Amino acid sequence: MILNPPPWPNGARCAVAFTFDMDADSILHFDHHASADTRMAVMSMLRYGPEVAVPRILQMYKAFGMRQTFFLPAWCMERYPESVEAILKDGHEIGHHGYLHERPNELLPDQELYWLQRGTEVIVRMTGQRPRGMRCGSFKFSRHTMDFLVQEDFDYDASLFGDDVPYLLETEAGSIVELPTHYGMDDWPHYMASRDFGYMMSMKSPAAALELFKEEFDAVWEFGGLWIAVWHPFLSGRLARARATQQLIEYMHAKGSVWFATLEEISAHTRKLMAEGAWHPRVDHLPYYEGPIPELGIKSPELSV
Template sequence: MIHNPPPWPNGARCAAAFTFDIDTDSLVHLFYRDRAPDMVATTSWCRYDEVAVPRILELYRRLGLKQSFYYPAWCMENYPELVEAILKDGHEIGHHGYIHENYNVLPAEEEEKWFVRALEVHKSMTGQAPRGFRAPTYNFSRHTAALLVKYGFQYDASLMTDDFPHMVDAEGGSFVEIPTHWALDDWPQYVHAPDFGYQMTVRSPAEACAVYRAEFEATYRLGGLWVGIWHPWVSARPARLDAIAEMMEEMISRGDVWIASMEEIAAHLQQLEKDGIYEPRRIRLPYYDKGLPDDLLPSKA
């Protein structure tokens, strides 16, 4: 096991971040280009973000937290009042594609086109370029790392490489990777969505938070980083957000958990490396430039 925990601020035992991806109804249009106007029930579910985001912001105000949201730019354009509310409260908004497109299936030129289109929306609506990126559905392609370097991103939050933040070297430069994994995502816990080809058994809030808590306790012992990946229209229903709030309060009450935004975590790692206090692990992307030759692969998987 690679065990290389960074020193956290003020002697904290571990770090944690509560992140929300605000996809709203981008998925409806992505999955159903022509039929989206007829998908009224599914769209109404996704548009619960209009109720959920203010509820999350109210919780953060009560707990005194500044956190990170990841936003497809199309959703920003179509729900500007939510963007304004997030910015007003001082939270970070990260890049999350334009309309939740899948970078893994796009040619490099088309990936960059949509990446830049989203980037320009962020600049226009927030007054600055985003510092962080999370690939929609974690679909980070072999070209994505080079784009993050080219456009000056501080960090990525898409990969599942480690228990600690680390550095990624790519063509032309490097950036911080703030990893997480599927056990901390709310879709496996709650999402039953036949229209999106995703049908999980819906868990109770107690069952979902038991998974999150187990992962947190292990992170706490390791001195690592715990990052929740949630969606307002999934996890901010009253019972679910109540359970999350209770978990947040427990983490805060320990007194030795550094709860920070993702950009704060990335900046901390960069400063540690710059000051010579800590040497983070480094990986290079992409892992492979091409597939394996036929003589190394069976005719059927």
């Protein structure tokens, strides 16, 4: 069902990455700047991520011998340096997730570039190297993001949903590897509930969420795809949910032939295959459109907008 599955290392059937976006309270300050300091309940919920959940997640990864990718807003890195140190100490990758979880497609181009560069400066200062990958806040990749990522020497992006395996994004400025996921692999719709953010959806039990994530894994295992979870420590790091994650990893190990990798490693493998001529990914040329489509610029009886 995947027309062009890549050959994974050591004959693995699929690649798996449990990525965590450690947003902490950056999202509260960004959305409610003037009143964030008064919202104690949601603040405690978000701080649970770096203070309780991240150590738990790292302990779980260590038990399985896994190295994975964490996307951190640079402001969170400055605010929670102990989390950064612990992530790096265990050999995990830190990717760019904006400075204060800003949303690129809601910014002017010069603003987007400013926050991208400011975030990179923090990552370099605290990790000793430039970030290789980017995940835009709320997946809100703009029509300018691609050119900025090429300009700033990023290797891959992990914000888009356009395939089941790695593919290339290309503009006149150059190309980068896209490592796609989709909303079904995000823990937000399964677990998030907050009056402060306007999310009062019915939460799933960990068993129900685990069933969905497991079915997604079984499909990529069968057809040679890429499984990337987009989870948040303050959500999936909660006790019962973390236990469910442990059970999922155990299931993957029992099934076998799974390559657990950081996104940097998956991107590097993709580029190696391309360089050797062993596999060629699909290419998406960006932007998809130069502006609003002209068909809706003229009203007609057939089209109502």
